[in-house]
Amino acid sequence: MKKLSLSSVIIYSILFLLSISVLIPILNILAMSLSDPLKVHELKGLDILPKGFSLINYEILLSNPLILRSLFNTIFITVAGTALNLFLTAMAAYVLARTDFVGKKLVMLLLIVIMVFEPGMIPEYLLVKDLGLLDTYASLILYKAINVYYLFILMRFFGDVPESIIEAARIDGAGHFRIFTRIMLPLSKPALATLGLFYGVYHWNEYFRATIYLTDPNKWPLQVVLRQFVVERDNTAMLGQLAGGSYEQIKNLDFASLQSGTIMISIVPLLILYPLILKYYAKGALEGGVKD
């Protein structure tokens, strides 16, 4: 057993402190959301255990139609968006990685141009407006339907599938589409899972385009509601929806705790998926050298 040197004691301590500094602010929010509203004023900024225990904040939030509706919107946009992302990215990646055709160089040039030059937010907004997509889910589902960086990652993965497998299918008379759906997709499950998480996290966290494209609160994703409530400190939408709440609920309102609860609702799905994300996403990032 190697003796612990002074330098490794220092390194272990610093790393431990860093991890604590990441965790405490998050755990404090969790503790606030779970505290008894009558005791939450005793909770200080470094506390990570709730004062008393109550699920009242979550009861209020999860019976709020605005929150429920936005949660549903986020789930819908994330699932539909990710499915479309994966299908389009995979099909393009197959063609670009495994076939040779007239004009391929031109397509690759197009990809580079797209990667280097990013259009500003105004032309994008005007495009969405001109397409009549303002105030539609489609505006969010279609945006970044193919991310060029992810396309390159998948192309590299498809490129590594042994030619002999494809050759065998071709001899059996399979066309490109059949090879793509019957061979490439099943063989690439880990890569597709990784990209699915890349895209899924993007859709789940998206708020800015939703803010400028959607004016109808019924279509807002959770992040927009969260932003209005937590960042802009605008309680009106929440209050309006609370009018139907019981006296008990309204009496016990603590807005900071409700805000904490809303934050937690928006990150709990990420926390549940986090082990998977670490397994695939971190691995993908290691291999692809992705930085977004």
Added chain:
Amino acid sequence: MKIKAALSRIRKDWVIYLMLLPAIAYFVIFNIVPLIGMKLAFQDYRIIGDNQWVGLKHFKVLFSSPAFFDVLKNTIIISTMKMIFIFPIPIILSLMINEVRVGPFRKYVQSVVYLPHFLSWVVIAGIWISFLNPADGGINVIRNFFQMPSVDFITSKEHIRWVLVFSEMWRTAGWDSILYLAAIMKISPSLYEAARIDGASSVQQMRYITLPELTGTIVTVFILNLGFFMNAGFDQVFNLINDSVISVIDILDTYVYRIGILNGQYAYATAASLFKGVIGVVLILGTHFISKKISGKGVW
């Protein structure tokens, strides 16, 4: 003859083109059309009918507007602060993580420091506003413990830029260390073996083997970051900005958002964002070629 051969190949490969069609159509509509749409910077926007060409009119207004220079100054200051104080952190972090034996503690540290990368800036702003709360937020609890008065960081002009630096560090330092950690993993173990036989301490190994081997990655990441220099972190500022501090953290992108999306001055806002885009491309190409000349290492 050559054209004829190409045509017959295209006819034979129709399935390939059909499979590629959705992607191409998508790229043209959602990437190329708005890219061409940047021409609006040289036009006047019309709701009905064609836009009218006005040459450099918007740029002239832009470059004679004090507001524009204020946001330009803020952008440069904030980006420079982030460059200086955040850029080295993931490198140091990866070197430290590398010193930790593979096991539960290492796994714990990595899982925790990567986490904030997955939270949106809306969520992080919410967490930080609470943590920096002047009444009983965590930072002020610590300050009070050391007999220092509470500070309302979020509305303080003196502190808000540091809030940007530290919250960005909080979010990205862990995740960005992955790139360096991956590069460290690729260093041949025989180098360390030889150094140990020669009696090199672990600090010396870090200084004379790990760091030099990391130079390529560091240069690449630095140049790529420079490409985002003029962004200065739109999502972050957008969620932390408030009336008290707008004069010190209003950046180009928040300015474009305000005059473009909120005030509807589409053409003028596009001119500002085109200016930003051009600087970004110049920065990334410039450093790429300089770095290639000096060290032979560029991005591509």
